Amino acid sequence: MVKIVLASSSPRRKELLLKYNIDPIIVKANIKEKTYEEEKPEQVVMALAFEKANDVAKRFNNGEIVLGADTVVACEGKILGKPEDEYDGIRMIEFLNNREHEVITGICLIKAGTNIKIIDYEKTIVKFRNLSDKKIKKYIETGEYIDKAGAYGIQGFGSLLIEYIHGCYFNVVGLPVSKLDFLLEKHFNMSLL
Known part of the structure; x- marks a missing residue:
């Protein structure tokens, strides 16, 4: 069985893989996540997913499948990554309040020791409810906004902020497992089943 290496320290991505009986080797990529103001969010997440996977793949050479992923939120031409602090978290939730936005995750799969590199992305539409200042403050107080x-x-209290989603729920969690399964099947003759 080919080993999967997750180029991420995201507990959510690891949990998702474990649900599908994949116990990944966890190796955090040593890259500086840049902001790409002028680029489309799809290009940004694919570039960052590639950088993560490529950095980690250099440490392996026995055909392991290295998985890099990166998720951003895009709304009205702005790309939102992870908040820097509580105030940044409030600012982001207020900006998304009562708006439709896109959650975009880039995926890169690299077969270690080869030149095989697959890069793709998944997009999900999410609409926030019309939230009161009190609701936003209470959500931020949960601390759940950190590192998201x-x-x-x-997958937590954030579900209470949402009116609807169109697309892959797991993409919003941080790893579009259906897309991942499709790519593994198509390019590596593997499946999450």
Whole structure:
């Protein structure tokens, strides 16, 4: 069985892989996440996913599949990554309040020791409810916004902020497992099943 190496320290991505009986080797990529103001969010997440996977793949050479992923939230031409602090988290939630936005995750799969590199992305539309200042403040007080693109986590209290989603729920969590399964099947003759 080919080993999967997750080029991420994201507990959410690891949990998702474990749900599908994949126990990944966890290796945090040693890259500086840049902001790409002029680029489209799809290009940004694919570039960052590639940088993460490529950095980690250099440490392996036995055909392991290295998975890099990066998620951003995009709304009205602005790209939202992870909030820097509580105030940044409030600012992001206020900006997304009562708006539709896109959650975009880039995926890169690299077969270690080869030149095989697959890069793709998944996009999900999310609409926030019309939230009161009190609701926003209470959400931020949960601390759930920390280390989350767009300052919310759909799998927890953040679900209470959402009116609807169109697309892959797991993409909003941080790893579009259906897209991942499709890419593994198509390019590596593997499946999450």
